Amino acid sequence: MANIEKKESYLQQTIDVFRGLALGMGVTFFHLFQRKITEEYPEKKRSLPSRSRARIVLTRDPDGEERCVACFLCSAACPVSCISMEGEEREDGRRWARWFRINFARCIYCGLCEEACPTLAIQLTPYYEFCDRKILNLVAEKEDLLIDHGGKNEEYNFYRYAGVTMVGGKGSHINEREPVDVKSNLP
């Protein structure tokens, strides 16, 4: 209202004030009829980016085997301790989780388990609509978590790079040299 540079008459000031108020009210009145930008959720669902973090899955390698080797790294990385499992060795020497449990009621979807996983087994997906009033329904067992594809990386197969060789003998991993005959490189 007060004009420091040049003192205007009271009439001019009054006119200015009402002009300013009217302009503001004009803007809001125009907005009243503008197209609304709200997206109504259940009717219109945005497709989320593939890297957004929600429900956790256990993926399979290209051979259709479970990728999880029950190394407990995800369980250790989990800040809220919502992952538990029991590891076991199969007859062919390959490790797997006998049971695997994620308590989604406790999970904070931080994605640390995914980062910790050496075999790309545990992955977070954009699927987020699975809330429930019964907390026990949110405890997911292995059969609820397992999917039949490789998730974000279809090709990766941990046992081709490390661990027990499933095909061929020693030195048959990818990027692995043939085993050195220790007798040949004696000094």
Next chain:
Amino acid sequence: MSFMLGMIVLLAKLGLVLVGLFLGAGWLTLGERRLLGWIQIRLGPNRAGPWGLLQPLADIVKLLTKEDVIPEGADRLIFLYAPAFVAVTALLIFAVVPFADTWTVMGTRIPMVISDLNVGLLFALALSSLGVYGVALGGWASNSKFSLLGGIRATAQMISYELSLGLSLVPVVMLAGSFSLVDIVQAQAKYPFILVQPVAFVIFFISAVAEVKRIPFDLPEAENELVAGYHTEYSGMRFGLYFLGEYVTMVVLSALVAVFFLGGWRGPLLPSFVWFFMKVTAMVFIFIWFRATFPRFRYDQLMHLGWKVLIPAALLNIVATGGLLLMVKG
């Protein structure tokens, strides 16, 4: 016999007004939220029932089932009764507001006003001044610094704006020659007073906004500074009563604006009740429009506007109106 009949008619009118005001205030909360939403280019609450029409019911159920918290060290009695005080004073004002033309049924004339007091205008002003007690006492009894500050601000604000509210109505009384709201509406048979008293209308409306404690004069509840001001410590339906009081006051003050300046229930073609309703709705819309547009005044700016702008302007308006009336009639 006629006493009993009169009693029944009076009770019917009371019920009509009470139910009308409560429903109006309830659905006004929805209307306000939706309008504010639209003005902010969003949709507002539209989930409960068609167009969100059941939202007020959901809110009431929520408020009624919430815990009624009384803070430690609160003055229990005053704390418990202060919200009711706000709502009751707001409701009582409507007793003198004529909401439709006199209705003639079987030769009996039924005035569509609960009580045609000959000092109706003073009654309305007195009650709206009393309403501040609910706010101030509620703020004081809460034993919280934010509530107390809100209550103090409400008191200071009410005192400042009550003056200009009353002074802006003096020219209306001079023109109508009566304090009765029914007579004031009768006096506007030829033209509504807004045409001859635009300054008084503006002053009254600004003071009315301050009286309802709404943006841009919502200092008593200023969220950003005082949490929620005088109702910080209230919860459940007591909090709801404060809100009910605020919305009923909004409706009542809109009705008063309609009666004093817009010709009350007068209007061509449509029935008188519809005209009254339309005028009140238009005024309420402007209240909400104000809220959507203007930022809050600072405390000293509020006082400045009240004491240095509105009251002198109202006084000048009285002098000018008096002079003109003398010239024309004298």
